[in-house]
Amino acid sequence: MRIGAQTKGVYTIAPTPFQADGRLDWASVDSMVDFYASCGVDGMTILGIMGEAPKLDATEALDLVRRVVGRTRLPVIVGVSAPGFAAMRSLARASMEAGAQAVMIAPPPSLRTDDQIVGYFGNACEAIGGDIPFVLQDYPLTLSVVMTPQVIRRIVTENPSCVMLKHEDWPGLEKISQLRGFQSDGSMRPISILCGNGGLFLDFEMARGADGAMTGYAFPDMLVDVVKLAACGDRDKAHDLFDAHLPYLRYEQQQGIGLAVRKYVMMKRGAIACDAQRKPGSVLSPVARGEVDYLLERLSLRDPRARLGG
Template structure:
């Protein structure tokens, strides 16, 4: 099953489970996959930025890909293949597709600054992995420091038939979504799927601007699924009420430096993974931070029973 521009719904960005000693937690890879599928995910995305991908050896990345793809069954799996060099990118991309992945995701390296540098980089990336592999363009300037205008994104999409999805993570970025959908409407850009990341921080309005769903790792993917479904049905107030209930925890999870630690802590509490450990170098929550998360969960539980776990 190959990824295409019709992809929609929620593709959670999966964490990578580790044991306290830093080794891969193979058992939790299965429980994590089951958790996301049980939440109603329409797809899965592994080895992203919040999946600690740079800390993995190539053999580990391929082993995780194989395990998740097999466990997910008919649910499409997107694999992050961003790498400093194209040789490693090609090896992981081709290997992931051979294992049954639906597509790959590529982020620009931080050194890119001009429009020509950006378009040239992605042309070289496609040449390296092969134009037969469907791929997701990750636009995350807040972390990657690479600014891609709507026109640059349109150029990349038009130059490469294999680019079928945008992972939109710009902030502010609502106007960018509207502009891209406008390009589609006037015929100057092909139809693409737009899934939004950034922790889901603006998902309530992104869906209204034309996003097809979410590709992010907030620890309540079941809420994201419900929100996207409500938006599709046009039940606006209920969608925003649900989002507002989760916003304090969502905001807390978005903190630079400890965001992944918060996410893994909540996922552990929800039974998705056995340990909230990160592979070094990695952070952890202080007792004070854990108490704050617990307080946020207790408040959320008054409005959403899923937080009681």
């Protein structure tokens, strides 16, 4: 089943595992996929910003898609953002042929006006083909493109293949409420809303009408639990679990070193063999690693999943 407006749960954003010399680590791709499945996630998104997609060439990107899709029965979304529509179309069509269920498209930073933004996604949809469901990525903190709720409504209305919003605005709780209001008054068809930003606001995003999370937090199993608790109305338990993770989650969300922190913890959790990024990339100092270890030790007192040893 392809991704659609009914999609709910946790779609983890996966990093791309590299060896210390920068080569793709295929064994770690396999172990990472297995790790995510063991965490109970509902799907995976690869080749996003966290996946260091711009550092892969076209052949590597498609090889990664085929490896992941061939390893899991989970639905897979593929980030296909590219400077030009030809490359976007090529990766999107090939990914769907390989077994992906949808693609994700982010706006280029050059867009400024509402009409430019809406026009871009219309052109992108035409380029990849209206038969491919796509996720609209709204991440102004990194991409510098501000999409108001009205602009998102126009994109959704004009492009039937837009089935999901990856919501990463900050502050963004009112945006979720306004979009769900459009849905309630009939001015926008239903779409799935999965939230990013490391899960930093997931505790309240669920109450505002989000369907789940799409982010790369190194404890996706915690996100799974929070989404399930919120869905069944157990608000206090959801907040208690979320609050226990908040000190480490905050540390991981730092701009510039967030991916290095995530890869380090995923390595400690046994998901990947090496925490290297392909150059250029950030590296944790010994002091920073010590701080992460300290936060994990404290977290382990309330969540044994953080008990990772030395």
